[in-house]
Amino acid sequence: GENVEQHPSTLSVQEGDSAVIKCTYSDSASNYFPWYKQELGKGPQLIIDIRSNVGEKKDQRIAVTLNKTAKHFSLHITETQPEDSAVYFCAASKGSQGNLIFGKGTKLSVKP
Amino acid sequence: DAMVIQNPRYQVTQFGKPVTLSCSQTLNHNVMYWYQQKSSQAPKLLFHYYDKDFNNEADTPDNFQSRRPNTSFCFLDIRSPGLGDAAMYLCATSRDVGDFTEAFFGQGTRLTVV
Numbered sequence: 001g002e003n004v005e006q007h008p009s010t011l012s013v014q015e016g017d018s019a020v021i022k023c024t025y026s027d028s029a030s031n032y033f034p035w036y037k038q039e040l041g042k043g044p045q046l047i048i049d050i051r052s053n054v055g056e057k058k059d060q061r062i063a064v065t066l067n068k069t070a071k072h073f074s075l076h077i078t079e080t081q082p083e084d085s086a087v088y089f090c091a092a093s094k095g096s097q098g099n100l101i102f103g104k105g106t107k108l109s110v111k112p
Numbered sequence: 113d114a115m116v117i118q119n120p121r122y123q124v125t126q127f128g129k130p131v132t133l134s135c136s137q138t139l140n141h142n143v144m145y146w147y148q149q150k151s152s153q154a155p156k157l158l159f160h161y162y163d164k165d166f167n168n169e170a171d172t173p174d175n176f177q178s179r180r181p182n183t184s185f186c187f188l189d190i191r192s193p194g195l196g197d198a199a200m201y202l203c204a205t206s207r208d209v210g211d212f213t214e215a216f217f218g219q220g221t222r223l224t225v226v
Contacts, residue, residue, distance in 0.1 A: 032212060043116075043202050043217035044155065089154060096210040099169075102154035 002027040004092050006103025014111050019080050021106045023090035024072040030092040033066060033073045038087045038105075047088075048075070080110045115139050118203050118218035125193050125225055133188040133221045135203030141216075143209050144186040146178060147202040149220070155202055161186060162209050190223075198225045 003026040013019050025033075031052040036044035050057045050064045050073065057064050061080075066073040077084055090103040117136050125131040135144065143162050147155035159168045161180040175197070177189040190197055200222050206215040 034212060034215075036217075041220075041222070043118075043204075043220045045217070046215070049213065091212075093210060093212050096208070098210055099157050100212050100215070102156075104154050105152070 002030060002092055002094070002098070002101040004090060004101050004103040006090050006106060008106060009104065010107045010109070012109045012111065013080050015080060015082060017080055019075075019077045019084070019108055019110075021075045021088055021090070021108070022072060023074070023092075023103050024070075025092040025101075026071065027092070027094065028068075028071065029094045031095055032093040033064070034091050034093075034100075035062075035064060035075050036089045036091065036102075038089065040086075044089060077108075080108075082110050082112050084108060085110045116203055116205055116216045116218035118201075118221050120221060121219060123221055123223050125190075125223065127195065127225055128192045131190050131193055131223070133190075133201050133203075133223070135186045135188070135218055136184050137186075137203075137205045137216075138184070139205055139216065140183060141205035141207050141214075142183075143206045144180060145204040145206070146176075146186070146188050147204065149200040149202055151199075158188070160209070193223070193225045195225050198223055 006023045034049035037047045038044045061078045063076040087105045093100045119134045145160040146158045149155040158172045179187045200220045202220045203218040
């Protein structure tokens with residue numbers, strides 16, 4: 001089955017710096033890759049997603065890149081702010097065939 | 113406005129005492145999911161309902177059951193909670209099976225077993 005690896009497990013950056021979180025997946029049939037932000041005591045919230053027919057997607061300070069050949073995708077957050085501090089999960093899905101498989105999460109801390 | 117609502121937010125239950133967690137949705141989505149998330153781990157799918165069709169994950173213990181009396185509500189029943197069942201339980205919905213492009217998660221219920 002699908003396996004999603006996520007790195008790093010923790011990331012600490014200074015406010016204003018960029019943060020990059022990387023994920024790899026194993027199943028080449030996966031075609032949808034969302035990123036979730038989970039704040040303490042809350043459920044995951046979708047922040048950005050990308051489909052396999054697209055290489056890059058950007059939404060204000062957040063961008064996601066996908067390399068299908070290498071089977072990896074990355075989340076980029078620019079100009080980080082303290083409110084970006086949370087746990088971020090990547091995930092992969094094969095669409096109608098399957099489940100949403102999560103990475104193990106990255107705890108991002110943005111220091112003022 | 114919250115679209116996937118879980119109650120209660122925090123639940124304390126005794127070892128072995130049955131407990132039920134509740135989820136409701138206002139999205140009219142066909143699919144409702146239950147995930148278990150232990151501390152510092154990724155959410156793990158327990159089962160899902162597509163309309164009234166129940167789909168259990170192969171490794172979900174028999175101790176976990178679910179009911180979906182109508183489109184809006186779905187319940188997670190833990191028949192005999194053990195200490196290892198302490199976790200955050202997340203409910204999620206999507207329009208169709210495997211279509212997570214419009215999936216929404218609830219705030220979760222944190223279960224403590226004493």
